Amino acid sequence: MTLTTRVLIGLVAGLAAGAAIAAYLPGAAPQIIAVAEPAGGVWLDALRMTIIPLVFALLVTGVAQAADTARAGGDAAKTLGLFAVLLVLSASFAAIATPALLALWPAPVEAAQALRASAAAANGEIPPTPTIQEMVKSFIPTNPVKVAADGAMAPLVVFALVFGLAATRISAEKRASLFGLFEAVKDTMMTLVHWVLWAAPFGVFALALVTGARTGLGAVGILGHYVIIVSIMCLSMAAIAVVLAVVLGKVPLMDFVRAMIPVEAVAISTQSSLASLPAMLDTAQRLGVPDKVRGMVLPMAVALFRMTSPAGNMAVVIYVAHIYGVHLTPLVLVVGVLVAATVSLAAVGIASAVTFFTTLGPISMAMGVPMELLPLLLAVETLPDISRTIGNVTADVAVTTVAAEWSLEEDLEEELPRVEAT
Numbered sequence: 324m325t326l327t328t329r330v331l332i333g334l335v336a337g338l339a340a341g342a343a344i345a346a347y348l349p350g351a352a353p354q355i356i357a358v359a360e361p362a363g364g365v366w367l368d369a370l371r372m373t374i375i376p377l378v379f380a381l382l383v384t385g386v387a388q389a390a391d392t393a394r395a396g397g398d399a400a401k402t403l404g405l406f407a408v409l410l411v412l413s414a415s416f417a418a419i420a421t422p423a424l425l426a427l428w429p430a431p432v433e434a435a436q437a438l439r440a441s442a443a444a445a446n447g448e449i450p451p452t453p454t455i456q457e458m459v460k461s462f463i464p465t466n467p468v469k470v471a472a473d474g475a476m477a478p479l480v481v482f483a484l485v486f487g488l489a490a491t492r493i494s495a496e497k498r499a500s501l502f503g504l505f506e507a508v509k510d511t512m513m514t515l516v517h518w519v520l521w522a523a524p525f526g527v528f529a530l531a532l533v534t535g536a537r538t539g540l541g542a543v544g545i546l547g548h549y550v551i552i553v554s555i556m557c558l559s560m561a562a563i564a565v566v567l568a569v570v571l572g573k574v575p576l577m578d579f580v581r582a583m584i585p586v587e588a589v590a591i592s593t594q595s596s597l598a599s600l601p602a603m604l605d606t607a608q609r610l611g612v613p614d615k616v617r618g619m620v621l622p623m624a625v626a627l628f629r630m631t632s633p634a635g636n637m638a639v640v641i642y643v644a645h646i647y648g649v650h651l652t653p654l655v656l657v658v659g660v661l662v663a664a665t666v667s668l669a670a671v672g673i674a675s676a677v678t679f680f681t682t683l684g685p686i687s688m689a690m691g692v693p694m695e696l697l698p699l700l701l702a703v704e705t706l707p708d709i710s711r712t713i714g715n716v717t718a719d720v721a722v723t724t725v726a727a728e729w730s731l732e733e734d735l736e737e738e739l740p741r742v743e744a745t
Contacts, residue, residue, distance in 0.1 A: 435646050613730060
């Protein structure tokens with residue numbers, strides 16, 4: 324039984340138990356909540372404990388990997404540039420479209436209020452939005468250690484990126500030692516995360532029981548609303564990727580759609596971009612992508628590029644802000660876009676349950692949005708995760724067709740002088 328399945332069982336059982344207590348044992352509800360709430364809070368704090376060191380180590384090693392790839396050749400560097408543009412585009416789209424969609428179709432008011440009241444951080448304390456001057460000044464950390472201790476993710480991400488780039492300029496021997504240290508930190512923190520996630524069904528059960536006792540079955544409707552909103556943002560990335568393949572990759576629309584059917588089938592059944600790689604390689608070959616291009620770009624895309632990660636994560640954080648009534652200014656959204664695009668590198672190669680907190684924690688902290696609802700949202704992540712994987716594999720194949728078109732143009736430019744000389 325997968326972790327997601329066990330967490331989902333914990334969620335359903337907790338909501339059902341909480342609703343039953345509210346309906347049949349209302350007098351005992353306060354005492355039960357008094358026990359379950361701190362139990363769930365302890366588990367959530369244990370998960371938070373891992374975010375700062377894990378994200379810092381992941382970003383430093385990710386920058387090193389990206390720098391090595393860029394040095395491998397012009398085509399690789401150009402593809403990395405395309406990855407960066409698309410990740411920022413993904414986050415920007417969600418930053419604009421999610422609030423607009425929630426304005427047209429807001430969460431049910433009563434259910435949102437009850438869900439908010441069920442979280443430990445919802446005791447009337449909404450994080451204040453910093454001023455523009457404070458936000459701009461905070462980008463450069465004067466004391467990185469204090470920034471990490473305070474959980475200020477935006478300046479910490481900036482410092483991690485600059486630190487990783489600077490580390491690529493030192494001697495090879497020292498660089499290997501330094502990156503080896505951060506690889507060890509990453510692996511250690513991943514082990515700790517897996518220990519914490521082993522207890523996730525129990526932690527989610529406790530949190531869901533509190534939610535069910537306070538909201539009844541109304542929480543089911545609002546969780547369904549959340550799943551639809553996030554899935555729409557992720558599937559929108561798949562649509563943008565198709566346009567990318569048709570316009571820049573110059574692949575006929577129906578040819579691309581038909582070729583992607585086997586890939587999408589694997590993506591839906593496995594919810595893994597890595598597991599879909601063989602099918603993507605075969606599809607790229609049928610679309611006429613040269614071996615040298617698909618052999619380089621697709622593995623690089625699976626290793627470094629998840630187009631739906633910024634869009635999906637921004638949608639989650641904006642949805643939580645919507646539940647809590649946190650006002651997100653344009654500047655706060657810009658900060659969220661930059662952090663979401665950057666920490667998406669940390670999502671690569673990690674199980675979805677771990678990725679959920681690794682990427683959403685920094686974005687939530689940077690935007691001043693409470694994190695107490697994230698464990699409950701993780702329990703229904705299976706459905707949005709299908710949409711995430713569909714968008715990711717579609718984008719991976721799409722950027723491969725674009726890289727193939729670039730390679731063809733370069734070959735023609737090199738061939739033309741030789742023909743003219745002949």
